[in-house]
Amino acid sequence: MTFLQEVVDILLAYIMESFDRSTKVIDFHYPNELLQRNNWELSDEPETLDDILISCRATLKYAIKTAHPRYFNQLSTGLDMVGLAADWLTSTANTNMFTYEVAPVFVLLEYVTLKKMREIIGWEDGRGDGIFSPGGAISNMYAMLLARYKMFPEVKEKGMSSVPKLVAFTSEHSHFSIKKGAAALGIGTESVICIKADERGKLIPSDLERRIVEAKQKGYVPFFVSATAGTTVYGAFDPLIAISDICKKYNIWMHVDGAWGGSLLMSRKHRWKLNGVERANSMTWNPHKMMAVPLQCSALLVREEGLMQSCNQMQACYLFQQDKQYDLSYDTGDKALQCGRHVDIFKLWLMWRAKGTIGFEAQIDKCLELSEYLYNKIKDRDGYQMQHTNVCFWYLPPGVRYLEDKVERMKRLHKVAPTIKARMMEYGTTMVSYQPQGDKVNFFRMVISNPAATFEDIDFLIEEIERLGQDL
Amino acid sequence: MTFLQEVVDILLAYIMESFDRSTKVIDFHYPNELLQRNNWELSDEPETLDDILISCRATLKYAIKTAHPRYFNQLSTGLDMVGLAADWLTSTANTNMFTYEVAPVFVLLEYVTLKKMREIIGWEDGRGDGIFSPGGAISNMYAMLLARYKMFPEVKEKGMSSVPKLVAFTSEHSHFSIKKGAAALGIGTESVICIKADERGKLIPSDLERRIVEAKQKGYVPFFVSATAGTTVYGAFDPLIAISDICKKYNIWMHVDGAWGGSLLMSRKHRWKLNGVERANSMTWNPHKMMAVPLQCSALLVREEGLMQSCNQMQACYLFQQDKQYDLSYDTGDKALQCGRHVDIFKLWLMWRAKGTIGFEAQIDKCLELSEYLYNKIKDRDGYQMQHTNVCFWYLPPGVRYLEDKVERMKRLHKVAPTIKARMMEYGTTMVSYQPQGDKVNFFRMVISNPAATFEDIDFLIEEIERLGQDL
Numbered sequence: 001m002t003f004l005q006e007v008v009d010i011l012l013a014y015i016m017e018s019f020d021r022s023t024k025v026i027d028f029h030y031p032n033e034l035l036q037r038n039n040w041e042l043s044d045e046p047e048t049l050d051d052i053l054i055s056c057r058a059t060l061k062y063a064i065k066t067a068h069p070r071y072f073n074q075l076s077t078g079l080d081m082v083g084l085a086a087d088w089l090t091s092t093a094n095t096n097m098f099t100y101e102v103a104p105v106f107v108l109l110e111y112v113t114l115k116k117m118r119e120i121i122g123w124e125d126g127r128g129d130g131i132f133s134p135g136g137a138i139s140n141m142y143a144m145l146l147a148r149y150k151m152f153p154e155v156k157e158k159g160m161s162s163v164p165k166l167v168a169f170t171s172e173h174s175h176f177s178i179k180k181g182a183a184a185l186g187i188g189t190e191s192v193i194c195i196k197a198d199e200r201g202k203l204i205p206s207d208l209e210r211r212i213v214e215a216k217q218k219g220y221v222p223f224f225v226s227a228t229a230g231t232t233v234y235g236a237f238d239p240l241i242a243i244s245d246i247c248k249k250y251n252i253w254m255h256v257d258g259a260w261g262g263s264l265l266m267s268r269k270h271r272w273k274l275n276g277v278e279r280a281n282s283m284t285w286n287p288h289k290m291m292a293v294p295l296q297c298s299a300l301l302v303r304e305e306g307l308m309q310s311c312n313q314m315q316a317c318y319l320f321q322q323d324k325q326y327d328l329s330y331d332t333g334d335k336a337l338q339c340g341r342h343v344d345i346f347k348l349w350l351m352w353r354a355k356g357t358i359g360f361e362a363q364i365d366k367c368l369e370l371s372e373y374l375y376n377k378i379k380d381r382d383g384y385q386m387q388h389t390n391v392c393f394w395y396l397p398p399g400v401r402y403l404e405d406k407v408e409r410m411k412r413l414h415k416v417a418p419t420i421k422a423r424m425m426e427y428g429t430t431m432v433s434y435q436p437q438g439d440k441v442n443f444f445r446m447v448i449s450n451p452a453a454t455f456e457d458i459d460f461l462i463e464e465i466e467r468l469g470q471d472l
Numbered sequence: 473m474t475f476l477q478e479v480v481d482i483l484l485a486y487i488m489e490s491f492d493r494s495t496k497v498i499d500f501h502y503p504n505e506l507l508q509r510n511n512w513e514l515s516d517e518p519e520t521l522d523d524i525l526i527s528c529r530a531t532l533k534y535a536i537k538t539a540h541p542r543y544f545n546q547l548s549t550g551l552d553m554v555g556l557a558a559d560w561l562t563s564t565a566n567t568n569m570f571t572y573e574v575a576p577v578f579v580l581l582e583y584v585t586l587k588k589m590r591e592i593i594g595w596e597d598g599r600g601d602g603i604f605s606p607g608g609a610i611s612n613m614y615a616m617l618l619a620r621y622k623m624f625p626e627v628k629e630k631g632m633s634s635v636p637k638l639v640a641f642t643s644e645h646s647h648f649s650i651k652k653g654a655a656a657l658g659i660g661t662e663s664v665i666c667i668k669a670d671e672r673g674k675l676i677p678s679d680l681e682r683r684i685v686e687a688k689q690k691g692y693v694p695f696f697v698s699a700t701a702g703t704t705v706y707g708a709f710d711p712l713i714a715i716s717d718i719c720k721k722y723n724i725w726m727h728v729d730g731a732w733g734g735s736l737l738m739s740r741k742h743r744w745k746l747n748g749v750e751r752a753n754s755m756t757w758n759p760h761k762m763m764a765v766p767l768q769c770s771a772l773l774v775r776e777e778g779l780m781q782s783c784n785q786m787q788a789c790y791l792f793q794q795d796k797q798y799d800l801s802y803d804t805g806d807k808a809l810q811c812g813r814h815v816d817i818f819k820l821w822l823m824w825r826a827k828g829t830i831g832f833e834a835q836i837d838k839c840l841e842l843s844e845y846l847y848n849k850i851k852d853r854d855g856y857q858m859q860h861t862n863v864c865f866w867y868l869p870p871g872v873r874y875l876e877d878k879v880e881r882m883k884r885l886h887k888v889a890p891t892i893k894a895r896m897m898e899y900g901t902t903m904v905s906y907q908p909q910g911d912k913v914n915f916f917r918m919v920i921s922n923p924a925a926t927f928e929d930i931d932f933l934i935e936e937i938e939r940l941g942q943d944l
Contacts, residue, residue, distance in 0.1 A: 001484055007557040008480050011564045012473055031802050034576055042588045042821070046828040052554060055825055056561055059818065062577045063565045074574060076812070079566050082524060085479040089528055091559035092483045093535045094551050094766050101897070102546060104506055105534045116514045134606035137811040145656055159660025160632035176786040180809050183784075184617055186658025188631025232788075288812075294566050296814040312655075314648040316704075321907060323887075323914070325894040330503050337652050339609040340548070340760075342768045342814070346531070349514070353527060356518040415795075422797040425573070435793060442795070 003049050007056060014060045018067040018079065019452060021460075024428030025068045027061060034062060064431070069452040070460060073431035075232075075260055077450035078292040082354040086347035087294045097132075097341035098319060098333025100326060107330050110345040113352070117285065118301055120265050122278030129308050130301040131336050132344045136259030137177035139284040139300035140226065142336060144168065144181045146282060146302060147224040147253030149311040156311065160186045167191045167215045168224040171203035171238060173231040173437075175257060191220075201236030203227060209246050222252050229274050230261020230290075233437055233445055234392060237261055240276030248279075256283040259298065263290035266360045270368060287348045290367060290449045291360055297344045308335040367448045374446060374458045383466070391446045395420070395465050397472040414441035416472050423468040430464050475521050479528060486532045490539040490551065491924060493932075496900030497540045499533060506534060536903070541924040542932060545903035547704075547732055549922035550764040554826040558819035559766045569604075569813035570791060570805025572798060579802050582817040585824070589757065590773055592737050594750030601780050602773040603808050604816045608731030609649035611756040611772035612698065614808060616640065616653045618754060618774060619696040619725030621783040628783065632658045639663045639687045640696040643675035643710060645703040645909075647729060663692075673708030675699060681718050694724050701746050702733020702762075705909055705917055706864060709733055712748030720751075728755040731770065735762035738832045742840060759820045762839065762921045763832055769816045780807040839920045846918060846930045855938070863918045867892070867937050869944040886913035888944050895940040902936050 017023050029037060038058045047055075065071060067079030095103045097110070110132060119126035133139045148155055152163040160166075166187055170178045172194040179189045193215065196207045212222050225247050227238040240256065247254040256262070256277050262285030264270040265277070277283060281303050288297040302308055313334040320331050333339060352360070375391045378384040383401055385394045394413060403409040417434035424430055433445045444465070489495050501509060510530050519527075537543060539551030567575045569582070582604060591598035605611045620627055624635040632638075638659055642650045644666040651661045665687065668679045684694050697719050699710040712728065719726040728734070728749050734757030736742045737749070749755060753775050760769040774780055785806040792803050805811060824832070847863045850856040855873055857866045866885060875881040889906035896902055905917045916937070 001488070001553075004484065004487075004553055004557055005480070007560060008477070011561060012476065014564060015476075016473070029576070030797075031572060031576070031580065031799050035580060040581060040584050042585065042824045042829070044829040046831050047825050049554075049826070052557075052822060052826050055822060056557070059561065059577050059581075060565065064567055064574050064576070066565070066567050066574070074568065076566075076568060079564070081473075081476055082521075084563055084566075085476055085524075085528070087563035088479065088560050089483060089531065091556055091563065091766055092486060092551070093532065093538070094548075094556075095536055095538050096546065096548060096767055100503060101903075102536050102538070104501070104503070104536070105531050108503065108507060109512060109531075112512050113514065134610075134814065135810050135812045137809055138606075141656075141809065155658065155660065156655045157660050157662045159637075159654075159663055160658035161637060162660070165631075165633060175811070176788040177809075177811055179786050180784065182631075183628045184613075184809055185656060186627065186632035188627065188629050188634070189786075190629045191631055294563055295568055296812065312652065314651050314661075316648040319907075321890065321914075323890045325502075325890075325897070327503050337609055337613065337649075337656055338607050339647070339649055340607045340768065342606065349512075350524060350527060352514045353519050354521070354524050357514070357516040359518050418793065418795040418797075425797070431573075435791075442793075 006053055010053065010056055010060070015067065015079065018065040019069065021069060023065065023068070025071050025431050026064045026425055026428045028425040028428060029062065067452065069450060069454065069457050070430040071450065072446060072448060072461065073433050075289040075447055075449055076295055078452055079294070080292055080351055080451070083294045083347045083351045086350035090343045090346045093343070095343060097343055098331065098339060100330035101324065103343065106343045106345055107332060109349045110332070111330070113345060113349050114299065114301065117299060121283060121301060123303055127305065128301060128303045129305050130299055131308065131332065132297065132299050133336065134296055134342065135298050136175070136257070136284050136286050137180060139259070139298050140175070140177045140255070140257055141181035141184060142300050143255040143282040143284065144185060144224055146307055146311055147255065148185065150253060150307060151223050164221045165191065165219070166223045167193055167220045168226065169193050169195055169208055169211060169222065170226040171195050171197050171228055171231070173197045173201045173234060173236060174226060174228045175232055175259065178226050197236070201231050201234035203238040203243065205239055205242035205246060208243065212246065212250050222250060224253050224255065226255045226257050229256050229258035229277065232260065233435060235261065235447070237273040240274060240280070244276050244279035254280045256280045259284045259286040260289050263287065263364055266357060267364045268361065269365055290364055292363065292449055292451050293348045293351055297348050312336055363451050366451070370448045370453055370455065370458055371446070373455055377458065378462060387440065387443050392443050394443045395469050397469045399472060410441050416469055417442040417444055419472055420465055420469045424464065430461055432461065478525055482525065482528055482532070487539065487551065490537040491541065493541060495537065495540070497543050497903050498536045498897055498900045500897040500900060501534065539924065541922060541926065541929045542902040543922065544918060544920060544933065545905050547761040547919055547921055548767055550924055552764055552766070552823055552923065555766045555819045555823045558822035562815045562818045565815070567815060569815055570803065570811060572802035573796065575815065578815045578817055579804060581821045582804070583802070585817060585821050586771065586773065589771060593755060593773060595775055599777065600773060600775045601777050602771055603780065603804065604769065604771050605808065606768055606814065607770050608647070608729070608756050608758050609652060611731070611770050612647070612649045612727070612729055613653035613656060614772050615727040615754040615756065616657060616696055618779055618783050619727065620657065622725060622779060623695050637663065637692045638695045639665055639692045640698065641665050641667055641680055641683060641694065642698040643667050643669050643700055643703070645669045645673045645706060645708060646698060646700045647704055647731065650698050669708070673703050673706030675710040675715065677711055677714035677718060680715065684718065684722050694722060696725050696727065698727045698729050701728050701730035701749065704732065705907060707733065707919070709745040712746060712752070716748050716751035726752045728752045731756050731758040732761050735759065735836055738829060739836045740833065741837055762836055764835065764921055764923050765820045765823055769820050784808055835923050838923070842920045842925055842927065842930055843918070845927055849930065850934060859912065859915050864915050866915045867941050869941045871944060882913050888941055889914040889916055891944055892937055892941045896936065902933055904933065
């Protein structure tokens with residue numbers, strides 16, 4: 001108990017430090033160097049608790065401060081104190097979600113929360129089904145599995161050889177988990193047809209319909225469309241109403257991958273971007289992204305009741321005994337591929353209680369306001385070129401800015417973001433992501449989900465980019 | 473910070489209580505009752521931090537005390553203080569395993585620990601690959617995915633329609649995740665051929681070979697054998713050497729599902745049960761079971777290097793940029809289906825440092841000694857009928873014990889375990905699992921993984937079964 005309290009003291013100090021802008025976001029070292037900086041090896045003999053405390057300190061010393069107000073590197077940032085407390089409680093309760101028997105409260109809280117999320121989507125009376133899974137990629141794969149089963153239930157027993165050639169559709173800007181899922185499910189990545197996106201990154205519905213018709217003419221069976229609400233790079237929202245009309249017309253399962261953008265449903269100001277989501281058959285929504293719930297917290301919501309159970313159940317009699325004394329519909333373990341399942345619900349539930357829906361709304365509105373601020377600030381600033389409203393941009397150092405040779409210019413610009421990023425990490429002052437896209441050279445992608453970030457942090461980021469990139 | 477400390481105080485009190493034998497394991501209520509006992513609803517408005525503390529207390533009041541020395545219900549029990557501290561630190565660091573960039577220390581610790589585990593398996597110099605996944609079912613599915621890809625790499629792009637009919641083999645006593653995996657992967661549950669197990673629950677190698685030959689004669693392609701090291705119900709270990717000979721002869725991927733029993737590799741006394749595991753192509757090993765690491769902690773170990781990456785990678789350029797400044801082999805996110813991945817490594821690593829390999833060994837040896845104690849205690853005791861050494865048994869209340877009508881006797885015996893279990897939960901004194909198996913009526917399955925359990929707790933369990941079942 002003394003030991004636990006000592007660890008808590010270390011953690012509290014780390015949290016204080018993480019929120020302090022004068023500390024580094026990262027104390028960066030190359031892998032080989034970090035391996036040598038400390039003894040990380042496992043041995044036969046035990047260590048003392050004092051040694052263990054030293055290991056805890058060393059681990060935190062080299063960790064990234066994901067709660068730091070100037071950490072913008074991923075879609076998941078920030079650290080909410082109630083969420084953290086809830087995760088500590090979860091670890092202490094140390095149980096498993098598969099049955100009501102071993103996780104009565106958590107199973108009920110999952111039930112209550114999923115219902116609430118379905119109401120927010122707009123499904124009648126919050127009816128439907130759902131589950132928390134270990135991340136958006138798994139949630140998306142579960143959705144694809146359900147869509148296939150819905151159309152061809154025999155696939156469960158007989159496999160893909162019993163069904164015609166299936167094809168799925170998603171935007172060229174969608175998350176790579178759609179292809180990963182298709183590879184795993186034995187559908188194959190070639191059967192994921194990538195639909196063109198417009199300039200802003202939104203799927204073009206006419207291209208979707210054209211490709212569906214084309215696939216049908218070849219004798220393929222379209223079974224799954226995954227629309228994206230908040231693409232990873234541009235943060236674009238596919239036009240859900242138009243897509244749902246097409247899905248309805250051709251009788252195809254419509255999934256919405258709202259891992260990133262689904263949280264906008266909590267905002268009265270921004271939820272119009274997801275208009276039409278209520279017509280979807282399923283939706284992925286990761287509260288561990290824009291809602292800043294601690295990792296991992298991803299939900300798959302499904303409109304049809306009972307389908308998850310029949311798709312996945314194997315009725316293992318050693319776990320899901322049918323002669324228990326309570327209502328067995330609360331034994332959720334047979335609804336998914338996982339057997340044991342980590343308790344991911346409590347941190348979301350407790351944060352929701354602490355903030356209320358309006359608290360999440362304010363948090364999300366603020367993140368979007370900061371994005372707008374950044375956009376306005378750099379759109380006419382020397383040396384920046386906007387790529388997209390949400391907020392993807394190039395910084396052109398003076399040496400690149402006035403280059404007339406276009407090929408040489410692109411070549412050098414391509415190296416600017418990686419170099420600035422590497423320098424950011426060396427200095428440890430801030431972190432932001434970059435990537436190329438199609439024929440576009442490396443650009444910065446700024447995502448803001450950290451509730452601790454302010455306008456000043458945005459100002460700092462711009463200054464830092466210019467400071468570190470000036471000479472390139 | 474005050475709030476976090478108050479939550480810690482609540483958690484510390486809960487931990488003290490959990491280890492106290494005079495407290496209930498569970499304060500049981502039926503789902504509808506529990507829903508009404510508290511206000512669990514989510515609303516628009518925020519609550520005060522005092523209300524949040526009340527919610528934390530209520531949640532713990534109705535939680536199962538999985539750390540209680542008399543909680544035997546699942547394969548995952550107990551609560552290790554170092555493991556718990558490590559999980560609290562993990563929550564505080566709140567990061568993601570996909571790249572070295574955002575989780576430098578954790579990625580390295582995963583590397584160090586997986587290598588150590590491969591050395592313990594017996595793979596040369598600890599070479600090979602691996603990853604921590606969200607549970608044994610997912611690890612087993614990943615193994616099946618790799619086996620399929622190894623034999624038919626074209627399946628990734630072209631799907632199952634490009635390959636012949638694949639068949640997998642596993643014992644009739646294996647975990648249901650093998651069938652779930654086959655259903656998901658588009659192989660189909662009918663293509664999982666169940667091999668007979670002997671009286672003790674071990675797969676019969678001659679039956680395996682017979683069924684492989686039979687499948688080949690039908691033109692099917694055997695691609696995957698999953699041997700079990702520690703079956704869920706009997707705790708049986710399949711004969712790995714004989715199985716590996718067959719796999720070698722027919723060129724089939726050999727997987728060992730050691731989710732439960734893999735930890736015996738840490739015990740010099742018991743590791744012979746897994747002799748031959750070093751010949752396997754892959755192995756699932758869940759430290760969150762017999763090693764009592766907090767949930768979730770499951771590893772998939774793979775003998776061949778590079779295969780996981782080529783099987784699963786999609787090279788999303790927004791995450792796995794190829795122009796970073798550090799060694800990209802530490803970006804592990806493209807090795808698995810998940811994109812984001814929870815940090816499951818730190819609690820195992822820190823516990824290993826605190827206990828040393830010999831500490832885990834002692835803990836495992838003690839659990840097996842307790843099982844033996846229970847076995848010896850009830851094997852000649854009135855009213856018990858042993859079913860299996862590991863330790864499955866019936867308790868026959870006097871009213872059933874002397875019944876001459878065999879059909880009636882079985883019918884009544886089938887109801888004994890569920891009734892006793894329901895009463896255990898009502899009283900909250902202890903929890904143990906039960907299930908039927910094949911034509912065997914409901915029996916108790918006693919698994920011991922709780923490091924806090926003692927001989928006296930075993931004595932208590934027997935007395936409690938007799939007290940609660942006397943009148944049945």
